[in-house]
Amino acid sequence: MIRPHQKQPLWLAFAVHRMSGIGLALFLPAHFYILGTVMKDTRPLDTFLHWSELPLVRVAETGLVFLLAVHCFGGLRLLALEFLPWTPYQKTLAALAASLALFVAVSFLLNGI
Amino acid sequence: MPGLRLYLAQRISAMVMTPLVLTHLGVMIYAIRGGLGTTEILSRTQGSLLWGSLYGLFVITVSIHAAIGLRVIAYEWFKLSGLLLNLFAILVGLGLLALGGQAVYTVVLA
Numbered sequence: 001m002i003r004p005h006q007k008q009p010l011w012l013a014f015a016v017h018r019m020s021g022i023g024l025a026l027f028l029p030a031h032f033y034i035l036g037t038v039m040k041d042t043r044p045l046d047t048f049l050h051w052s053e054l055p056l057v058r059v060a061e062t063g064l065v066f067l068l069a070v071h072c073f074g075g076l077r078l079l080a081l082e083f084l085p086w087t088p089y090q091k092t093l094a095a096l097a098a099s100l101a102l103f104v105a106v107s108f109l110l111n112g113i
Numbered sequence: 114m115p116g117l118r119l120y121l122a123q124r125i126s127a128m129v130m131t132p133l134v135l136t137h138l139g140v141m142i143y144a145i146r147g148g149l150g151t152t153e154i155l156s157r158t159q160g161s162l163l164w165g166s167l168y169g170l171f172v173i174t175v176s177i178h179a180a181i182g183l184r185v186i187a188y189e190w191f192k193l194s195g196l197l198l199n200l201f202a203i204l205v206g207l208g209l210l211a212l213g214g215q216a217v218y219t220v221v222l223a
Contacts, residue, residue, distance in 0.1 A: 024179070033216075037219075038223070049148075049149045108142050112145040
């Protein structure tokens with residue numbers, strides 16, 4: 001059940017920040033592990049990189065880029081909220097963070113085609 | 114007081130990481146053009162003090178940031194507390210540091 005406060009845009013910004021953080025924390029160990037395999041043999045990474053060029057995998061990668069970008073830009077909004085003088089444009093800043101993240105992710109996707 | 118220290122460590126690690134994340138995003142958008150290969154990645158990173166320092170710092174800050182972030186979630190969602198909560202956070206931080214350190218060593222020094 002959706003509670004009234006969960007319909008607020010800034011609650012959504014909080015939820016996106018938290019879920020993107022969890023997603024990145026789950027992805028990071030696999031990312032580090034794959035990179036760490038190059039030392040023993042370059043073939044696994046090459047196989048992985050070749051696999052990552054499949055369209056569906058590329059879309060999933062774009063999702064990861066979006067997660068990183070939206071966590072970064074959303075985090076900047078939070079830092080500004082906590083450490084800079086208050087501004088009443090918090091919803092606008094949250095929308096700007098999401099837009100920038102989408103721009104970065106789409107740039108990644110289009111550049112890889 | 115430990116809560117304040119963790120809060121500050123979380124925010125300071127975020128501030129340090131911001132330019133590193135923006136650089137990483139830029140590198141990804143640039144490098145993805147024409148496809149990625151191990152040789153191409155290693156030719157950019159092997160023996161590079163700049164990339165080694167940049168990604169080394171990235172691994173340290175992300176380990177701190179993620180460990181504290183997941184500690185908050187473990188407390189709020191799974192009601193972990195006390196020693197168990199701190200052990201969980203330390204394990205996450207050290208695990209990421211070890212895996213990330215190995216990855217940086219591999220692509221820069223090995």
